[in-house]
Amino acid sequence: MIETISKNIFLYASQSRALNTAAKKWGLRFGASQVVAGETIESAMKAAKSLNEKGLVCTVDHLGEFVSSREEASEATEYCIRTLDSIAESGAQCNLSLKLTQLGLDIDVDFCLHNMRRILDTAKKHQNFVRIDMEDYAHCQMTLDMLRELRKEYENVGTVIQAYLHRSLQDVKDLKGVPLRLVKGAYKESPEVAYQDKKQVDENYMRIIREHLLSGSYTAIATHDHNIIAKVKEFVEEHGISRDQFEFQMLYGIRKEMQVQLAEEGYTMRVYIPFGNDWFGYFMRRLAERPQNVAFAIKGLFSK
């Protein structure tokens, strides 16, 4: 009960434009630096290189929410391009994750498509890959439509499918051959479109993982759930699925020992590194997922 209330409070805070805007001026606070790798590209590259040294590969995400003007979307596009250039310069084993709403999806779809093409041209030049994160349900169909359009011209782009959505098994079937990151889902969605019960989400998660792996498609299994990870290990063993066909992914700062352990076992382990001054919404969603993390947020209140 208390867990549900706190989860809803954090999800509500994550969606508050006023709090997100205010937090940009505060600098990383409340312990956010445990899950956000600083505010600059340099700090993200430093984190990536240090994880690479431990045998982990990375993806970086320049945090940004509530983009409502063309100027902001163009700025975010330039930032993505600069980030891809920095990854190439630094030699880090790292790709890019981004959100289409940052690039103007809510402003003008064609403008967003144009921005994505510029980013993907840069990624192609550097032989790198770009992952389109999946946002809330209201943006799901638009994201998949844009991915389909981009896949006609680019192979170095993929997206994310969320197991909590009823539609996901069909989406995974339709996206055979496309590199997908499969996740449980991080937003608050209605029972009309999403499973609310953890058991049902977990069952659907395994269903879509099995579907994508068996179709021979490259699959990123992004979870901190050791039960799911154990089941995936068993499944790939049973079906003789090569380790080149899948990777595990986890978020920066979460289950760090397990990240290293999976890499030591010979699995590809990719760490998702968020950075930037727009950290508040991301941090609130992590607290919503795991209220135990509130302890480090409270400690952070006093230490910055």
Ligand code: FAD
């Ligand atoms: P949960 O069901 O939250 O946790 C399962 C179990 O894992 C817990 O019971 C606990 O035993 C263990 N556990 C979880 N967290 C911890 C911890 N901090 N410490 C110790 N044990 C822990 N969501 C989207 O909607 N769109 C995206 O594009 C997206 N991209 C993502 C990218 C990556 C790399 C990752 C890892 C997640 C992403 N997510 C995304 C978030 C995802 O949807 C989930 O909200 C998030 O991963 C929490 O679910 P979980 O699978 O880790 O399992």
